[in-house]
Amino acid sequence: MSGLALSLLDLEADSSVCLEAEDYEKRPGKWCAGCGDFGALNAVKRLLAKEQLQPEKMAFVSGIGCSSRFPHYVNAYGFHGIHGRALPIATGLKLARPELDVFVVMGDGDCTSIGAGHWIHATRYNADMVVLMLDNNIYGLTKNQTSPTTPQGYSSMTSPRGSVLPALDPLQATLGVSNASFVAQTADWVPAHLYATLQAAYEHPGFSFIRILQRCPKFTPDVFQDQIKNPDLTELLVHEDGVDPPGLDKLFKARRVHDPKNLDDGRALAHRRDMLRLGVFFRDDSLPVYDQIRAVPPVSAEEKIKRLNKEFERYAV
Amino acid sequence: MSKMAKKETKITEVSEHTVEIITNSGEGAQKCAQIFGQTCAKMGNGVWTVEIIPAEIEPPHHTVTSTSGNIIRFGKEKITNWGDQSKLAIAFNEQVLLSRHRLDSLDDNCIILHESMWEDHEDDFIREQYAEAMAEMSTKNYRFIPVPIEEEALKIVDNPSHGKNMFALGLLAEIYQRDLSIIEKQIAHIFRLKSEKVIESNIKLVKAGMEWARKNLEFRFHIESIPPQEERIVMNGNQACALGAIAAGMDLCAMYPITPATSVSHELSDIFETYGGMVHQAEDEIAAAGVALGASYGGKVALTVTSGPGMALKTEFLALAIMVEIPLVVLDVQRGGPSTGLPTKVEQSDLLSSIYGQPGDAPRVVIAPRSIEECFHSMVTARRIAETFRCVVIVLTDANLATGVQQFTRPELDVRWQQGPIDLSPVPEGLRPYDWDPKTGLSRRIIPGAPGGQHTVTGLAHDEDSLVSYHPSSNERGMRMRSRKLAVFQSTLMPPTVNGEEEGDLLVVGWGSTHGAIEEAVDRARAEGKKVSACQLTFLSPLEPGLKDIFRKFRKVMTVEINYSDTVGDPYITEETRRYGQLAWLLRAHTLVDIDCWTSCPGQPLRPKDIYKSIVAKLDEPVKLQKGASL
Numbered sequence: 017m018s019g020l021a022l023s024l025l026d027l028e029a030d031s032s033v034c035l036e037a038e039d040y041e042k043r044p045g046k047w048c049a050g051c052g053d054f055g056a057l058n059a060v061k062r063l064l065a066k067e068q069l070q071p072e073k074m075a076f077v078s079g080i081g082c083s084s085r086f087p088h089y090v091n092a093y094g095f096h097g098i099h100g101r102a103l104p105i106a107t108g109l110k111l112a113r114p115e116l117d118v119f120v121v122m123g124d125g126d127c128t129s130i131g132a133g134h135w136i137h138a139t140r141y142n143a144d145m146v147v148l149m150l151d152n153n154i155y156g157l158t159k160n161q162t163s164p165t166t167p168q169g170y171s172s173m174t175s176p177r178g179s180v181l182p183a184l185d186p187l188q189a190t191l192g193v194s195n196a197s198f199v200a201q202t203a204d205w206v207p208a209h210l211y212a213t214l215q216a217a218y219e220h221p222g223f224s225f226i227r228i229l230q231r232c233p234k235f236t237p238d239v240f241q242d243q244i245k246n247p248d249l250t251e252l253l254v255h256e257d258g259v260d261p262p263g264l265d266k267l268f269k270a271r272r273v274h275d276p277k278n279l280d281d282g283r284a285l286a287h288r289r290d291m292l293r294l295g296v297f298f299r300d301d302s303l304p305v306y307d308q309i310r311a312v313p314p315v316s317a318e319e320k321i322k323r324l325n326k327e328f329e330r331y332a333v
Numbered sequence: 334m335s336k337m338a339k340k341e342t343k344i345t346e347v348s349e350h351t352v353e354i355i356t357n358s359g360e361g362a363q364k365c366a367q368i369f370g371q372t373c374a375k376m377g378n379g380v381w382t383v384e385i386i387p388a389e390i391e392p393p394h395h396t397v398t399s400t401s402g403n404i405i406r407f408g409k410e411k412i413t414n415w416g417d418q419s420k421l422a423i424a425f426n427e428q429v430l431l432s433r434h435r436l437d438s439l440d441d442n443c444i445i446l447h448e449s450m451w452e453d454h455e456d457d458f459i460r461e462q463y464a465e466a467m468a469e470m471s472t473k474n475y476r477f478i479p480v481p482i483e484e485e486a487l488k489i490v491d492n493p494s495h496g497k498n499m500f501a502l503g504l505l506a507e508i509y510q511r512d513l514s515i516i517e518k519q520i521a522h523i524f525r526l527k528s529e530k531v532i533e534s535n536i537k538l539v540k541a542g543m544e545w546a547r548k549n550l551e552f553r554f555h556i557e558s559i560p561p562q563e564e565r566i567v568m569n570g571n572q573a574c575a576l577g578a579i580a581a582g583m584d585l586c587a588m589y590p591i592t593p594a595t596s597v598s599h600e601l602s603d604i605f606e607t608y609g610g611m612v613h614q615a616e617d618e619i620a621a622a623g624v625a626l627g628a629s630y631g632g633k634v635a636l637t638v639t640s641g642p643g644m645a646l647k648t649e650f651l652a653l654a655i656m657v658e659i660p661l662v663v664l665d666v667q668r669g670g671p672s673t674g675l676p677t678k679v680e681q682s683d684l685l686s687s688i689y690g691q692p693g694d695a696p697r698v699v700i701a702p703r704s705i706e707e708c709f710h711s712m713v714t715a716r717r718i719a720e721t722f723r724c725v726v727i728v729l730t731d732a733n734l735a736t737g738v739q740q741f742t743r744p745e746l747d748v749r750w751q752q753g754p755i756d757l758s759p760v761p762e763g764l765r766p767y768d769w770d771p772k773t774g775l776s777r778r779i780i781p782g783a784p785g786g787q788h789t790v791t792g793l794a795h796d797e798d799s800l801v802s803y804h805p806s807s808n809e810r811g812m813r814m815r816s817r818k819l820a821v822f823q824s825t826l827m828p829p830t831v832n833g834e835e836e837g838d839l840l841v842v843g844w845g846s847t848h849g850a851i852e853e854a855v856d857r858a859r860a861e862g863k864k865v866s867a868c869q870l871t872f873l874s875p876l877e878p879g880l881k882d883i884f885r886k887f888r889k890v891m892t893v894e895i896n897y898s899d900t901v902g903d904p905y906i907t908e909e910t911r912r913y914g915q916l917a918w919l920l921r922a923h924t925l926v927d928i929d930c931w932t933s934c935p936g937q938p939l940r941p942k943d944i945y946k947s948i949v950a951k952l953d954e955p956v957k958l959q960k961g962a963s964l
Contacts, residue, residue, distance in 0.1 A: 042787070070784075071787050072781070072782055072783060072787055073782060074783050074786070077627070077787070085755075088789045088791070088800075091787055092787055093781035093782075093787050093788070093789070094632060094788070094789025095657075095790050096790065096791040096792065096793070097649065098790050098792055100621065101623050101650065102621075103620075103624075103628075104619070104620040104621075104623025104624045105623050105624075105626060105627035105630065107613075107623075107632070108623060108624035108625060108626060108627020108629075108631070108635070109613070109625060109627040109628065109630055109631045109781070110627075110629040111585065111613065111624070111627075111628055111631075111633075111784065112584070112585065112627070112629075112630075112631030112633035112635075113631040113632065113633075113781065115782075116631070116781055116782065122482075132637060133616055133617055133620070134616065134619075134620055134623075136616075137615075137620070151745075158518045160917065172796070193584060194537075224472065228921035238760055242471065251503075261694050273914070283661060290425045299526055300647075310611055310613075312606045312609050312610065312611055313580070313609065314609045315608050315609035317748050317751035317752065318578065318748060320608050320609070321610060321746045321748050321751070323607060324576065324579055324580060324608070324746055325746060326575075327579075328566050328744075329605065330895065331566035331567055331568045331572070332564070332565070332566055332567075332743070333371070333561065333564075333565040333566060333567050333740045
């Protein structure tokens with residue numbers, strides 16, 4: 017009875033605070049005009065408002081790069097760390113405070129190059145967090161160097177005659193890691209899809225990896241232009257366990273029903289180069305979640321002292 | 334039966350002895366030594382044991398590289414280091430013995446009980462290598478006593494590899510007149526998970542060893558044993574750090590396997606969860622630092638454990654922790670370097686890199702426990718400093734402390750050490766994330782979850798609001814505040830104590846694990862009337878106060894360290910080109926006193942006799958008259 021009364025009180029408390037998307041803005045983003053990061057920031061703020069998350073109960077962790085400035089612009093706790101190392105910080109935070117909602121924001125260089133080791137292993141740990149990998153195919157903040165996801169042949173300051181290697185595919189790489197539990201792709205220029213994908217990622221218990229294709233107006237203004245101009249070059253992967261945002265069927269005629277439980281199909285689709293595919297490639301809510309399987313019941317200080325004194329018996333002279 | 338004729342038994346009274354048990358790896362030397370050491374400790378002797386470990390897991394047997402074993406130094410008084418050479422050795426073959434001979438580990442008159450089966454072995458090669466080894470060792474005055482160790486063990490067990498060690502224990506028990514009932518209890522405890530039969534046969538083996546010694550050996554040693562008054566525990570430095578971490582109220586240890594630090598995490602992995610804590614084995618050294626930092630950001634008490642190569646990798650994260658002022662305790666169990674160096678061996682070469690080892694100015698606290706007991710307490714101290722000053726604390730132990738085993742007074746645990754740092758009370762309006770007290774640089778730590786405290790910490794230069802700021806005055810203020818905290822911390826420290834007279838001809842200054850060996854060497858010199866004192870530093874960054882005043886009262890000051898320094902007179906090495914030991918370098922800069930150093934990096938702990946020699950040499954050296962020198 018008293019439990020019920022308490023939960024009613026909680027509901028009341030929640031309903032008394034209604035936070036709008038703008039309440040989650042700490043300060044306006046300072047990216048270049050036309051930068052795709054703004055789209056991601058807006059979608060995140062919408063999600064936070066939809067979920068009515070308490071600003072003090074979430075943390076945004078990032079590395080270094082244009083997109084890693086993200087936490088500075090959100091009304092939440094934030095950790096703007098070092099290049100490539102957002103994931104270990106986020107993993108430590110989640111282990112320490114599983115009740116906090118943890119979001120990670122990385123760029124393509126941050127995640128797939130200098131932080132590649134952490135990316136593979138954090139995928140396997142499958143700690144419960146939403147991971148936004150903002151992929152503009154270039155190093156922006158250091159001013160136009162080739163990244164692992166830069167298309168082959170695309171020129172930059174470090175590859176003036178064009179990138180010599182085929183681009184690394186973050187989806188295929190992530191889908192290849194055991195215990196990967198949520199792998200999706202979306203794009204900053206399809207806000208409804210971006211928002212729906214974030215929503216699905218947030219609901220997924222585990223490491224939700226979203227590659228967000230993101231325009232860089234300065235250094236890679238043209239890499240996604242064909243797809244932006246011609247929606248027929250994009251196929252939406254739709255499913256009730258993935259995403260199927262309303263209103264997009266008119267714009268994107270190519271739709272494929274893909275069950276995100278099917279890892280083989282997800283991998284095959286990630287491998288294909290005929291079209292750009294947006295949607296949830298893989299999702300399995302039943303895989304072990306690191307912060308849950310490592311959760312340890314707390315022990316009181318007095319009890320610890322008691323046990324440690326007993327432990328000393330093993331070493332007693 | 335034996336080639337030796339039974340003579341009258343002679344008991345020699347000694348104040349201490351050092352014994353080596355030398356075997357192939359996998360032949361149980363550690364268990365034998367563990368039981369022997371424990372028995373000595375329980376009888377009331379001071380004990381220090383050191384493992385002899387090959388870098389490989391189980392290298393080919395009966396070779397000079399397969400040596401595995403244990404050195405046990407025990408005596409009437411407290412033993413603080415591994416001492417000089419061994420007076421008695423038990424060797425299971427001549428090759429492992431030869432490796433110890435080549436390391437000059439055995440006393441000139443060492444009594445060596447060695448396996449007798451190799452001399453007349455049917456295999457020509459074995460006989461030849463035996464003869465060669467014995468010829469090589471004939472330069473010393475060793476007393477060799479062949480013992481049919483395997484033959485005797487086979488009378489009791491089928492597999493001699495699982496029995497020779499206990500027979501050897503029996504030999505030692507008789508020679509040193511150990512209490513058999515204590516040995517029996519130890520065996521029962523160590524093999525408690527095995528069958529009753531295993532315990533019985535092990536005790537039988539010990540008795541067989543004692544019996545053989547009784548019949549064949551005419552010498553015994555007697556070391557007075559004074560039963561201890563207070564409760565004591567016995568462990569190695571890594572175990573002490575692990576239990577110290579729990580006593581300090583730590584919640585999480587993030588690590589990546591690295592010798593010789595890993596066993597800290599073994600100890601914790603075994604028991605930490607029953608204390609509400611956890612060990613996270615990260616994908617690499619960098620991630621281990623990151624996970625610890627992330628956990629500490631979340632308000633948990635976190636530790637990362639590593640050794641030199643891992644420290645190098647963690648550098649960027651340590652600088653980040655310092656920049657964002659999130660507390661972090663780092664344990665560096667030093668090993669030989671540079672690079673992969675000597676993974677299993679001791680060195681004190683991480684001092685300067687621990688203090689200065691990153692681009693940019695990143696002040697942090699560095700402390701070095703001087704004994705295994707201090708390893709335990711260093712964890713409590715480190716946590717307290719890290720949280721009070723929102724800083725990184727590096728604890729420098731080394732392979733000597735990590736694998737040395739010593740008994741010490743059972744620590745009195747304090748429930749206040751356990752107190753969690755999480756304060757999630759609402760953050761008062763106007764309180765800024767870096768509300769530095771302009772005098773002390775201290776500010777209140779705000780932890781995620783505290784309402785109204787939302788801010789983003791950043792490794793970029795930032796102001797009091799944690800906003801990225803490239804303004805000249807803001808950057809300089811941040812630098813000043815992070816540095817100021819060290820001075821404030823230093824103001825809470827006492828000057829170090831001087832062992833011996835407060836003035837004299839020579840002051841020997843050391844840091845960390847060399848404490849016992851240095852004190853022993855200095856005591857020896859003082860007993861001969863030499864005016865020598867010693868001072869062992871624990872706090873290296875910031876340095877303990879009052880050093881210059883202490884140093885001024887001695888004609889000469891010299892550091893003793895296990896790291897590299899040049900020797901003047903070697904090719905190209907002059908006063909101008911000479912590179913000093915790391916503490917000497919630090920103290921010279923800090924005090925402007927012309928401090929000399931004697932350092933050595935043999936990959937093993939320093940011996941009191943070698944330190945003693947360096948003391949005599951330094952005393953005999955004429956005092957340099959340098960222009961402008963102010964001593």
